[in-house]
Amino acid sequence: MxxxxxxxxxxxxxxxxxxAQGIAIAAQDDxxxxxxxxxxxxxxxxxxxxxxxxGMVVACPSLPFADFLVARAPAGESCIVPRDTETRxxxxxxxxxRRSDLGADPAPVIARLLGSRKGVVVEGVGxxxxxxxxxxxxxxxxxxxFHSTFVKYLQDVLHHGFILPGEAEAFAAFRSQWLRPLTxxxxxxxxxPLAERDEILDEIATxxxxxxxxxxxxxxxxxxxxxxxxxxxxSQTAASLDSLAGCIDPVxxxxxxxxxxxxxxxxxxxxRIYEAxxxxxxxxxxPKFAVIMSMECAEEGCAITDCWKECDRVRFLGxxxxxxxxxxxxxxxxxxxxxxxxxxxxxxxxxxVFTVGETDFADAFRALVSVENWCRGExxxxxxxxxx
Amino acid sequence: MFxxxxxxxxxxxxxxxxxxxxxxxxxxxxYLGGRGLGVRLMRGFHALDPFDPVMxxxxxxxxxxxxxxPTAARLTVVSRSPLTGTIYDCSAGxxxxxxxxxxxxxxxxxSGRSETPVTLVVTAGGVEFVDVPELWGQTVPETVAxxxxxxxxxxxxxxxxxxxxxxxxMMGEGNSVGRGGLGAVMGAKGLxxxxxxxxxxxxxxxxxxxxxxxxxxxxxxxASPVIFGELGIAEYGTPALVDLMRQRxxxxxxxxxxxxxxxxxxxxxxxxxxxxxxxxxxxxxxxIQCKKSTPRGEHLPEYETVSHFGALxxxxxxxxxxxxxxxxxxxxxxTISAAATLSAWGEVRGRFPGGEEVQRLLVxxxxxxxxxxxxxxxxxxxxxxxxxxxxxxxxxxxxLPAYDPRGAYGMALAYCTSNRGGCHLRAYPISxxxxxxxxxxxxxSFSGKARIIAIAEDTNAAIDSLVACKFSFFGATLEExxxxxxxxxxxxxxxxxxxxxxxxxxxxxxxYNCANGFDVxxxxxxxxxxxxxxxxxxxxxxxxxxRGRFDEELQKYYRIRGLTxxxxxxxxxxxxxxx
Ligand code: SF4
Ligand SMILES: [Zn+2]
Ligand SMILES: [Zn+2]
Numbered sequence: 032m033x034x035x036x037x038x039x040x041x042x043x044x045x046x047x048x049x050x051a052q053g054i055a056i057a058a059q060d061d062x063x064x065x066x067x068x069x070x071x072x073x074x075x076x077x078x079x080x081x082x083x084x085x086g087m088v089v090a091c092p093s094l095p096f097a098d099f100l101v102a103r104a105p106a107g108e109s110c111i112v113p114r115d116t117e118t119r120x121x122x123x124x125x126x127x128x129r130r131s132d133l134g135a136d137p138a139p140v141i142a143r144l145l146g147s148r149k150g151v152v153v154e155g156v157g158x159x160x161x162x163x164x165x166x167x168x169x170x171x172x173x174x175x176x177f178h179s180t181f182v183k184y185l186q187d188v189l190h191h192g193f194i195l196p197g198e199a200e201a202f203a204a205f206r207s208q209w210l211r212p213l214t215x216x217x218x219x220x221x222x223x224p225l226a227e228r229d230e231i232l233d234e235i236a237t238x239x240x241x242x243x244x245x246x247x248x249x250x251x252x253x254x255x256x257x258x259x260x261x262x263x264x265x266s267q268t269a270a271s272l273d274s275l276a277g278c279i280d281p282v283x284x285x286x287x288x289x290x291x292x293x294x295x296x297x298x299x300x301x302x303r304i305y306e307a308x309x310x311x312x313x314x315x316x317x318p319k320f321a322v323i324m325s326m327e328c329a330e331e332g333c334a335i336t337d338c339w340k341e342c343d344r345v346r347f348l349g350x351x352x353x354x355x356x357x358x359x360x361x362x363x364x365x366x367x368x369x370x371x372x373x374x375x376x377x378x379x380x381x382x383x384v385f386t387v388g389e390t391d392f393a394d395a396f397r398a399l400v401s402v403e404n405w406c407r408g409e410x411x412x413x414x415x416x417x418x419x
Numbered sequence: 420m421f422x423x424x425x426x427x428x429x430x431x432x433x434x435x436x437x438x439x440x441x442x443x444x445x446x447x448x449x450y451l452g453g454r455g456l457g458v459r460l461m462r463g464f465h466a467l468d469p470f471d472p473v474m475x476x477x478x479x480x481x482x483x484x485x486x487x488x489p490t491a492a493r494l495t496v497v498s499r500s501p502l503t504g505t506i507y508d509c510s511a512g513x514x515x516x517x518x519x520x521x522x523x524x525x526x527x528x529x530s531g532r533s534e535t536p537v538t539l540v541v542t543a544g545g546v547e548f549v550d551v552p553e554l555w556g557q558t559v560p561e562t563v564a565x566x567x568x569x570x571x572x573x574x575x576x577x578x579x580x581x582x583x584x585x586x587x588x589m590m591g592e593g594n595s596v597g598r599g600g601l602g603a604v605m606g607a608k609g610l611x612x613x614x615x616x617x618x619x620x621x622x623x624x625x626x627x628x629x630x631x632x633x634x635x636x637x638x639x640x641x642a643s644p645v646i647f648g649e650l651g652i653a654e655y656g657t658p659a660l661v662d663l664m665r666q667r668x669x670x671x672x673x674x675x676x677x678x679x680x681x682x683x684x685x686x687x688x689x690x691x692x693x694x695x696x697x698x699x700x701x702x703x704x705x706x707i708q709c710k711k712s713t714p715r716g717e718h719l720p721e722y723e724t725v726s727h728f729g730a731l732x733x734x735x736x737x738x739x740x741x742x743x744x745x746x747x748x749x750x751x752x753x754t755i756s757a758a759a760t761l762s763a764w765g766e767v768r769g770r771f772p773g774g775e776e777v778q779r780l781l782v783x784x785x786x787x788x789x790x791x792x793x794x795x796x797x798x799x800x801x802x803x804x805x806x807x808x809x810x811x812x813x814x815x816x817x818x819l820p821a822y823d824p825r826g827a828y829g830m831a832l833a834y835c836t837s838n839r840g841g842c843h844l845r846a847y848p849i850s851x852x853x854x855x856x857x858x859x860x861x862x863x864s865f866s867g868k869a870r871i872i873a874i875a876e877d878t879n880a881a882i883d884s885l886v887a888c889k890f891s892f893f894g895a896t897l898e899e900x901x902x903x904x905x906x907x908x909x910x911x912x913x914x915x916x917x918x919x920x921x922x923x924x925x926x927x928x929x930x931y932n933c934a935n936g937f938d939v940x941x942x943x944x945x946x947x948x949x950x951x952x953x954x955x956x957x958x959x960x961x962x963x964x965x966r967g968r969f970d971e972e973l974q975k976y977y978r979i980r981g982l983t984x985x986x987x988x989x990x991x992x993x994x995x996x997x998x
Contacts, residue, residue: 032866032867058867059870060867060869060870060975060979061869061870061974061975061976061978061979082915083874083877083915083918083919083922084874085867085870085871085874119638120638120639120642121639123635123898142915145915146913146914146915146916147898147901147913147914147915148898149898162858163857163874163878164851164857164858164860164867164871164874164875165851165858165860165867165871167858168857168858171858267855267859268644268855268856269855269856269857269858269859270855270859278859282650286649286650286689287689288662288684288687288689289650289655289659289660289661289662289663289687289688289689290662290663290665290666291650292644292645292648292650292651292659292660292662292663292854293644293663293853293854293855294644294648294650295644296642296643296644296648298644298648298649298650299648299649302649357638357641357642358638358641358642359641359642359643359644359647359648360640360641360642360647360648361638361641361642
C-alpha cells in the first residue's frame with residue numbers, strides 16, 4: 032500500500048495535473064494510511080474512513096480552473112456538468128462544495144458527496160476523488176475530473192469570456208507557462224512494416240508512453256493498435272498508455288478466439304478502421320483541445336439534441352473530419368471508419384482523435400500532434416476574436 | 420408505495436393456508452428486497468435443519484423488479500442449504516419474478532410440508548393448492564409444459580423430489596436457482612411447482628429521472644467490451660471466458676490437478692456458436708441476452724458448465740457437454756456441483772467418467788440409485804465416504820466453479836469468505852483480476868485483496884437485493900443503480916448507502932453461519948491449492964498458493980469485518996443491533 036502512495040504521487044507530478052506540494056493519497060487495508068501534504072493527508076484519511084472504498088486522492092490541481100468553475104456557477108447550483116464524453120459516460124456530473132459549505136470539519140460533507148460520485152471539487156482545497164477498489168482508480172478519477180473541468184472551463188471562457196477578478200491573468204499564465212509546445216521531435220519510431228510479435232509489442236508500449244510523455248493524452252485515456260497479417264495487437268481495456276507492457280492483446284481478425292474480451296472497448300472501431308483504410312497502425316487519445324473544438328458546432332437550427340450520439344453530419348476542424356458516436360457499441364465504430372479513410376485522421380464529438388499510420392506509428396503520431404496543434408491554435412484564435 | 424408493494428404472501432403447506440402481511444417500510448428500506456429481505460426474514464429460523472418442515476423457503480423480488488431497469492427482472496430464493504449448512508440465496512432471472520411482483524407482493528414465504536405432491540398456483544383470484552400426483556417424477560420441461568397455461572412456473576425435477584443435495588429450482592424459461600440445493604428443500608416440502616400470474620404494474624416515483632438513469636446504464640453497457648464488445652458475453656455468452664481462462668492458465672482440469680486443458684478450444688464461445696448455430700437468448704427483459712440456445716430452443720451451457728463437464732472431467736466432446744447440461748436442466752440439478760462431484764469421484768477411483776457414462780451417472784444421481792446414491796450427496800460427502808476427503812474440491816461443501824484459485828488470489832480468498840461456500844459470485848474478483856473491470860488488479864498478489872473482497876461482497880449483496888444481474892456491473896456501477904433505485908422508490912439511495920446495506924446483509928449471513936458452528940476452520944481452500952502447482956507455461960507461472968500470505972490476508976479480512984481472529988462475532992447480540 033505504501034508504495035502505491037508514492038507511485039501515484041509521482042504520476043500526478045509527472046502528468047502535471049497537480050501541484051507537487053499539494054498532493055495527498057490515502058488507502059485503507061485493515062489499517063488506514065495516508066501520505067503527502069500533511070493537511071490534505073489528514074483530510075484524505077478522514078474522508079476515506081467514512082467510505083466503503085480503498086483509495087483516495089486529494090490534490091490541488093495545477094490549474095485553477097475547477098475553482099473558477101465553482102466561483103462562476105450561479106448561486107444555488109451544486110454541480111458542474113462538463114459535456115465531454117468522459118463525464119457524460121463515467122462521471123455524469125461533478126458535484127462541488129463552496130468554501131462557505133465546508134464548516135469547521137469538511138470531512139463529513141465531502142464524504143457525503145463522494146458517497147454518490149467518483150470525484151468532487153472542493154473550493155479552495157482541490158479535487159477529491161475516491162477509488163472503490165484501488166488507489167489507481169482514485170488516480171484515474173482524479174484525472175477524469177481534471178480533464179473534464181479543463182475542457183469545461185475552456186469552453187466556458189470561449190463562450191462567456193472572463194468574469195472573475197484574476198481569471199484573465201491566470202489564463203494568460205496557463206497559456207504561456209503550463210501549456211507546452213506539442214511536437215514529435217526527437218522521438219524515435221521503428222520503421223515499418225512491423226511484423227515480429229515482440230517488436231510490435233515493444234513498439235506499442237513505447238509509442239503509448241510517448242503519447243503520455245508528450246502531453247497528448249492523460250495516461251489512462253486512449254488506445255493503440257497495430258495490425259500484422261491476421262492479428263490486431265491492441266491495448267487492453269482500462270490500461271494506462273504509459274505502461275502497456277503485458278497489457279496488449281493479440282486478437283485474431285477472424286474472431287476465432289475470444290480471449291481478446293479484455294481488449295479495448297474500441298476494438299470494433301479499430302477493426303473497421305483497418306478494413307476501411309488498409310492502414311497498419313491506429314492511435315486514439317483524448318487530447319484536450321481537440322475534445323473542446325469538436326463540440327464547437329456552428330450549425331444553426333439543428334434539430335438534433337443528443338449531438339454525441341445522433342449527429343449524422345461530417346463537420347471539419349481544418350482538414351480533419353468530426354463525427355459523432357458513442358464509445359464501444361455506441362456508434363463510433365460505425366461513423367469513424369468512412370470518415371477517416373481519406374484524411375487518415377478523424378475527431379469524435381466530445382471524445383477524442385483517431386489517426387492511422389500506413390506502415391508504422393511515425394505518421395500516426397505526427398498526425399495526432401498536428402490535429403491537436405491545429406485545434407489549440409484555432410481555440411486561441413477564436414478566443415482572441417471573442418475577447419477582441 | 421413506489422417500487423415496493425409492502426406486502427408478503429405467506430403460505431403454510433402443512434395446513435394449506437395462505438395469508439398476506441404488511442412488510443414494514445423500515446425493513447424494506449434497510450434490506451431492499453431479494454437477498455437482503457430474504458436473509459432478514461430468515462432470522463430466528465437460521466438454525467433449523469434445512470429439511471425441517473418449519474424451515475422457510477423464501478422467494479423475494481426487489482424494488483426494481485417490474486420496472487424497466489436493465490437486468491432487474493430477477494428474484495432471489497433464500498433458505499438454508501442442505502449441501503453446505505450455510506444460509507443460502509440464489510438469484511434467477513425470468514418472467515416468474517415479474518409475475519410474482521405483479522401479484523402485489525415483495526416476497527413469497529413458504530413453510531410447512533404437504534404430505535402429498537402439491538403445486539401452488541397464485542393468481543389475482545387467490546391461492547390454490549393443486550394436488551399433482553401425476554407430475555411427481557416428471558422432468559422439469561414436462562412439468563412446465565403441464566402448468567404453463569396457468570402462469571409462470573418455478574419447478575423442481577426428480578433431483579429435488581429425491582433430495583439430491585445440489586438439486587435446483589428451475590424457472591419455466593430455463594433459468595435456474597442453482598448451486599446450494601434449494602430444490603431439495605422445496606422437494607422436502609412436497610412442493611413440485613409454484614405458478615404465479617400477477618400483472619399489477621409497479622409504480623415509479625420519478626419517471627423522468629428513472630429514464631435518464633436507464634440511459635446512463637445503457638451507455639455504459641455499450642462502452643463495456645465484456646458486455647457488448649464483439650467478443651463479449653452478448654455475442655458469445657459466458658463461454659467467451661473459455662479462451663481467456665485457457666490463456667491465463669487457470670481453467671480447472673481433471674479435478675484441479677492441472678489448469679490447462681488442451682481440448683478446451685472444442686467448447687470455446689466461437690466453437691459453440693458454429694457447432695450449434697447458437698442464437699441470442701437470455702433472461703426476460705434483459706437487454707444483454709447473454710444466454711445462448713440452439714435454433715430449436717435448447718439452452719446451451721454457460722462457461723462454468725462447459726468447463727466443468729469439459730476440462731474438469733477431461734472431456735473434449737462438445738456434444739457430450741451439451742447433452743450433460745440439458746440432462747441436468749431436465750432433472751433439475753446444478754451443473755457445477757454435478758460435474759465437480761463426478762470429477763472428484765473420478766479421481767478417487769482413478770478414472771474420470773466419459774461420454775455416455777456421464778449421462779448414465781447423472782440420471783442415477785437424480786434418481787439416487789447405484790453410484791448415484793453417493794454422488795447425490797455432493798463431492799465432500801462422497802469423497803469422505805470413499806476415504807479420500809482431500810480430493811473434494813470445495814469450500815464449506817460447495818464445489819468450486821471454473822476459476823482456479825491459483826490463477827487469481829483474490830478469487831482464492833473470496834471462495835473462503837463467501838457466506839454460501841465456494842462460490843465465485845459473492846465478491847466476483849474475476850471482474851477485476853481477469854476482466855479488468857472496473858479496474859485491473861494484480862491477480863498474483865494478495866495486496867489489498869482483503870479490503871477489495873469485503874467491499875465487493877458488500878456491493879454485490881446490494882446488487883442481489885435490488886435484484887439486478889451481476890453482469891450489469893461489467894459496465895454500470897452502483898452510481899447508476901442508486902439513481903434507478905431512488906427514482907423508482909422516491910427514497911434517496913447512494914452507492915455508499917447501498918454498500919452499507921450490503922455490509923449489513925453480509926454480516927447477518929455470517930452471523931447465522933457462526934451460530935451454526937462455522938468459523939475460521941471452514942474459511943479454507945482444499946490443501947491441494949497450497950501444495951501443488953497449476954500448469955505453468957507460455958511465460959506464465961502458476962505456483963501453489965502461499966499459505967502464510969493467504970492466512971495473513973484472511974485475518975485482515977476478519978479485522979475489516981470487525982470479527983475475532985476465529986472469524987466469529989465478539990458480540991453475541993449483533994443481530995439485535997440491526998433493524
Ligand atoms: S446478463 Fe445474462 S444472466 Fe444477466 S440478466 Fe441478462 S441474460 Fe440474464
Ligand atoms: Zn476514447
Ligand atoms: Zn478524455
